[in-house]
Amino acid sequence: MFNKCEAGADIVVAIPVLDILAVYDPAAFLNEAEQAQAQRFHQLEDSLRFQAAHVLKRILIGAVVGKATADLHFARAAGGKPFLLNAGPLDFNLSHGGDWVAVALSWTGRIGVDVESEREDDFWQEISSAIMAPMDVKNIGFLKRWTAKEAAIKANGAGLAIPLTEVVIDTTDSETFVAALPTERLSGTWRQLDAAHVLATVTDGNMVEICVCNSVSILKRILDLS
């Protein structure tokens, strides 16, 4: 059972794309720019992922800051990280990967989240030189390593301006890790969302509660909307 999500809670919410879109109509939540962006994707799946993530972003943030979703205004920082205008200490991040979307909120620090789906061995071999750092511990697979590094560069805010080969992941258990970036060390957590999807979240604030919503009714309970 999850706690109700409220102002001050450091939390990550993940939900399948099709579950959220079955209940919430993106046209009722996305602003003009977001709707225009949704039209620009060549693949329908990419557009649906984008719409689901931004619906979740607006519902979740609206609920915790106590504003109508239409009254939330966003901008991007120099490195590309989106932020909520007039948000006080709230930092947020979102990810759309495979069949899932996730939104992370932190009131105590910077936060990043990444969701990726499992791929064939060939894919990992092909991109391994872009992911592996010489000092990386060897006891984690590509999927966990990749999500951890992406979540770390997203928490930092620089995005791919920091090459993933310069982010070193160290871990001593299957759930938590430390990400060493060129300028800082950040703490992270993994969560297996289903057989094919892994989520990683990284922060320099408090550890976050990860809420995996397998249905919109769980999401509504967390948001106290049921």
Ligand SMILES: CC(C)(COP(=O)(O)OP(=O)(O)OC[C@H]1O[C@@H](n2cnc3c(N)ncnc32)[C@H](O)[C@@H]1OP(=O)(O)O)[C@@H](O)C(=O)NCCC(=O)NCCS
């Ligand atoms: C941020 C980045 C790691 C995204 O990773 P990804 O696994 O491809 O995609 P995800 O779905 O997990 O995350 C995408 C979201 O991250 C957020 N994001 C974008 N730039 C970010 C940054 N610098 N820091 C943190 N979050 C960022 C956005 O909300 C974006 O979603 P949106 O465009 O729908 O708003 C990577 O794409 C990136 O660095 N992008 C920004 C810079 C860029 O586009 N460079 C390309 C040429 S240099």
